[in-house]
Amino acid sequence: MRIKGAGVLPQHGAIVLQLPRLPLLKTGLNDKVPTNLNIEKGGTGTMRTCPKCGREYQEHPAISRADNVTEICPDCGTLEALEAAGISKEAQDEILKTIHETKKGAGL
Numbered sequence: 001m002r003i004k005g006a007g008v009l010p011q012h013g014a015i016v017l018q019l020p021r022l023p024l025l026k027t028g029l030n031d032k033v034p035t036n037l038n039i040e041k042g043g044t045g046t047m048r049t050c051p052k053c054g055r056e057y058q059e060h061p062a063i064s065r066a067d068n069v070t071e072i073c074p075d076c077g078t079l080e081a082l083e084a085a086g087i088s089k090e091a092q093d094e095i096l097k098t099i100h101e102t103k104k105g106a107g108l
Contacts, residue, residue: 052076 049056050073052064062077064070065084072080075096082092 048073050076 045058047056047058048061048071051070052072053076055073055075057073057075059074061071062074062080064072064077065080078096078099079092082095087095
Protein backbone atom coordinates (compact mmCIF):
# COMPACT_ATOMS: atom_id res chain seq x y z
CA MET A 1 0.00 0.00 0.00
CA ARG A 2 1.33 3.46 -0.92
CA ILE A 3 0.53 6.46 1.27
CA LYS A 4 0.79 9.90 -0.35
CA GLY A 5 3.53 11.96 1.31
CA ALA A 6 5.15 8.94 2.96
CA GLY A 7 8.72 7.87 2.49
CA VAL A 8 11.50 5.79 4.02
CA LEU A 9 14.76 7.15 5.31
CA PRO A 10 17.27 4.63 3.90
CA GLN A 11 19.90 5.22 6.56
CA HIS A 12 17.42 4.52 9.37
CA GLY A 13 14.71 2.43 7.74
CA ALA A 14 12.12 4.69 9.35
CA ILE A 15 8.81 5.55 7.78
CA VAL A 16 8.30 9.28 7.36
CA LEU A 17 4.93 10.93 6.92
CA GLN A 18 4.78 14.48 5.64
CA LEU A 19 1.54 16.00 6.76
CA PRO A 20 0.17 19.20 5.23
CA ARG A 21 0.56 22.32 7.34
CA LEU A 22 -2.69 23.51 8.80
CA PRO A 23 -3.44 27.22 9.13
CA LEU A 24 -3.65 28.60 12.66
CA LEU A 25 -7.17 28.91 13.90
CA LYS A 26 -8.25 32.45 14.68
CA THR A 27 -8.70 32.44 18.43
CA GLY A 28 -7.85 34.89 21.15
CA LEU A 29 -4.76 32.84 22.07
CA ASN A 30 -3.32 32.72 18.55
CA ASP A 31 -3.71 36.50 18.22
CA LYS A 32 -0.99 36.80 20.89
CA VAL A 33 1.50 34.59 19.03
CA PRO A 34 4.35 36.85 17.86
CA THR A 35 5.42 36.56 14.25
CA ASN A 36 8.96 37.86 14.72
CA LEU A 37 10.51 35.36 17.09
CA ASN A 38 14.07 35.75 18.30
CA ILE A 39 14.52 32.07 19.07
CA GLU A 40 18.32 32.08 19.23
CA LYS A 41 18.26 34.40 22.23
CA GLY A 42 15.16 32.83 23.78
CA GLY A 43 13.05 35.95 23.27
CA THR A 44 9.71 36.65 21.68
CA GLY A 45 10.99 39.48 19.47
CA THR A 46 8.38 41.80 20.97
CA MET A 47 9.45 44.49 23.42
CA ARG A 48 7.26 44.56 26.52
CA THR A 49 7.27 46.74 29.61
CA CYS A 50 6.74 45.02 32.94
CA PRO A 51 3.84 46.65 34.79
CA LYS A 52 5.40 45.64 38.11
CA CYS A 53 8.98 46.95 37.81
CA GLY A 54 8.85 49.04 34.62
CA ARG A 55 11.73 47.15 32.95
CA GLU A 56 11.60 46.54 29.18
CA TYR A 57 12.17 42.91 28.18
CA GLN A 58 11.91 40.53 25.20
CA GLU A 59 11.80 37.18 27.00
CA HIS A 60 8.62 35.19 27.34
CA PRO A 61 6.47 36.82 30.04
CA ALA A 62 5.54 35.26 33.34
CA ILE A 63 2.00 35.39 34.70
CA SER A 64 1.68 37.29 37.96
CA ARG A 65 0.59 35.26 40.97
CA ALA A 66 -1.35 38.29 42.18
CA ASP A 67 -4.18 37.87 39.66
CA ASN A 68 -3.14 34.94 37.40
CA VAL A 69 -3.68 37.20 34.37
CA THR A 70 -1.14 40.02 34.23
CA GLU A 71 1.97 39.36 32.16
CA ILE A 72 5.13 40.41 34.00
CA CYS A 73 8.84 40.13 33.23
CA PRO A 74 10.62 36.86 34.02
CA ASP A 75 12.56 38.48 36.89
CA CYS A 76 9.37 39.64 38.64
CA GLY A 77 7.82 36.21 38.00
CA THR A 78 10.82 34.53 39.59
CA LEU A 79 10.75 36.89 42.57
CA GLU A 80 7.01 36.31 43.09
CA ALA A 81 7.56 32.53 43.04
CA LEU A 82 10.47 32.73 45.48
CA GLU A 83 8.49 35.01 47.80
CA ALA A 84 5.54 32.58 47.70
CA ALA A 85 7.96 29.79 48.67
CA GLY A 86 9.06 31.79 51.72
CA ILE A 87 12.57 32.58 50.46
CA SER A 88 14.19 35.59 52.16
CA LYS A 89 14.74 38.82 50.21
CA GLU A 90 18.52 38.37 50.43
CA ALA A 91 18.33 34.82 49.05
CA GLN A 92 15.94 35.99 46.28
CA ASP A 93 18.47 38.61 45.18
CA GLU A 94 21.28 36.02 45.17
CA ILE A 95 19.19 33.53 43.18
CA LEU A 96 18.24 36.20 40.61
CA LYS A 97 21.91 37.24 40.34
CA THR A 98 22.89 33.60 39.69
CA ILE A 99 20.20 33.26 37.01
CA HIS A 100 21.48 36.41 35.24
CA GLU A 101 25.11 35.27 35.40
CA THR A 102 24.19 31.82 34.06
CA LYS A 103 22.21 33.31 31.15
CA LYS A 104 25.03 35.73 30.36
CA GLY A 105 27.59 32.90 30.40
CA ALA A 106 25.39 30.86 28.07
CA GLY A 107 24.99 33.80 25.70
CA LEU A 108 21.27 34.21 26.36
